[in-house]
Each structure stands twice: as structure tokens, then as C-alpha cells.
Amino acid sequence: MSDLMVTTPIHSASVLPEEPTQASRFGKARSAQSGALLEDYVELISDLMTSGGEARPTDIARRLGVAHATAIKTIGRLKREGLAVAKPYRGVFLTEAGESLAARVRARHRVVVDLLLAVGVPFEAAESDAEGMEHHVSDATLAAFARFLARD
Amino acid sequence: MSDLMVTTPIHSASVLPEEPTQASRFGKARSAQSGALLEDYVELISDLMTSGGEARPTDIARRLGVAHATAIKTIGRLKREGLAVAKPYRGVFLTEAGESLAARVRARHRVVVDLLLAVGVPFEAAESDAEGMEHHVSDATLAAFARFLARD
DNA sequence: CTCGGAATGTAGCCTCGGCTACATTGTATG
């Protein structure tokens, strides 16, 4: 989601020669969290449509382990963000932006899982941890992962 | 008692009450997020006390890039969770639980950064991304990272 | 065609992690 995320102002340049470095690192980690949920939804919706033709709120809720009302509310956010469209009592569909975000997320997920497997992480843990880690993987890190996987 | 030989039960189960989620990987990734902030605070407080003798709310706020009121509120949570103690207008101090959590967090952080560096991630990106990723690294994955780093 | 159950949507409440604005305390200094 990095491409289309509205970047928060974070902070003004401090007068102090202290380290604003750590603050920005924490800040980045934190703001990366905003968007993680949307990324998960978009990826899941894409999955559901590919493998079943439709994405219903109930399925989404079940797959994410949340109440259906929560899923519906978040789908509303997806619509506001221009990532999805949905008419009442019809399924949910991704917009162009949503599809392209889903593709990027899926690609990143695959690289992260592969990297974890490559360094010896058990499959189950790799799949599970990647779900949380992937949202914090920067482009630079992702590129390094890809290079590492392409070695030999 | 020093945390030196406390066989750390490892991981944040201490911080988070487990819920009866039938959820998939998503649920785990999500709940891991809930302790991330506390982990950051505890690690930072530990750092500040080591390298300056005291941890003041203002310093914590500046280092985390948040308003001081936010830091104070979160310190309140730390106290509720039994990770820190603080008397009004005095500094913040970690409890035994807080210290031991800080130690585990710091150790995990180092392993994650080292792993990233080992697979070719640039230093800056490694430090930055690790900040967000580390909170999603399970024990199994952490162990795998350690094994990978110990290989020859 | 009707009707009941499942899916969908709405309303209202909660906590967390931010923020600003304001109030209070501690302390350094004139």
C-alpha cells in the first residue's frame, strides 16, 4: 500500500541534535501498521474471487476470524479508500487499484515466505509469521530477499 | 532475582490474555500487534535507564515520536500490566517482569537485525524494518534465525 | 407464492493509541 498511502507529517525537524532517527523508525513501523488490515482484506478478497467467483462478507469474516459486522465495517473503509466496490446484498469487488494492491501484496507475501523457508523456518511458522511481518518489509528489504533467493 | 538465569518462558504470552479465537493466521498476526507497543516502551525504558540512570516521560515521548500525553497514558497501561512502576513526578521504573521482557525483546531484536543483515539487507533498512517485524517473529522462527546465523 | 433461516446491514458500545488544551508540580535561578 506504500504507493498510495497518504504519508503522515510525522514530526517537525527538531532543534536538538539528539537522535530523531529512532523516533522515525518507530513511527514508520507504527504507520506501516495502518494499511496492514486493508492489505489483508484486499488480498483475501482477491483470493476468494479467484477461487470461488465471489467474495461474500461472511466468508471474509470467517477467514479473518472476526465478526461479520467487523468485516462489513472494514469493507466500508475499503470502499472509501477506493480499493473496492460493493452494492448492498451483492458481493464485494476490487477496483483496479484494489487488484493491483492485491497483486503486490501477494507477491511480497510469497517472497517473505520463501525467504523464511530458505533460512530454515518450518513451513507452518513461515506462513503464520509472514502474515504479520510482511506489512513491515520495505522495498529495500524485499529486494534484498529476492536477491538472496536468486543466489546460487 | 536477576534475569540472568531465569529460564524465560519466552514470548509475550505473559502480556496478552489468549482468546478463544478459532481464527487463522490472521488472528495471531493481529493479536501480536497488541503487545508490540508495550514491548517497545519496555525496551526503551530499559535503554534509557541503562544509559542515563533514569527514564522520564518526556524522553520516552521524544524517542518514540509521540506527544508526551500519549507516552504518559501508555505508561499507565504499563503499570496496569505490571511491567512498570512510577510515582507521580518521579521517573518510570521497570518491574522484574518488565526487565525480563525488555531483555527478551532486545535479544530478539538483535537476532532479527542480524538475520536481515545476513541475507543482504542494507543496514538502515534492517534496523528500520526489524522494528516492525520483530513483534511478529514466533519462537520457532526466532530459533530458526539463530540456527541460520550459527551455521558455517 | 409464501415463509423461515441464513446472509447482510445498522446501531451502539468498548479499548487502544494518537492528539490538543489546560492544570499542576518541581526546580533552577535571579
Add this chain to the structure above:
DNA sequence: CATACAATGTAGCCGAGGCTACATTCCGAG
């Protein structure tokens, strides 16, 4: 010693992401 100022704390607001409870709509059997 008084007091200005920085640090600390309090109050109240916001949005995100959860939940439950209730209302509505859709659809497949009869």
C-alpha cells in the same frame, strides 16, 4: 525566597478495529 518555566499529569476528542444485539433482505423449500 519567589517565581518563571519546563516537566508532568488530566481531560476530552478522534478514528480504527473489535464486539453484541437487532433489523433487514434474499433465497430456496414447500
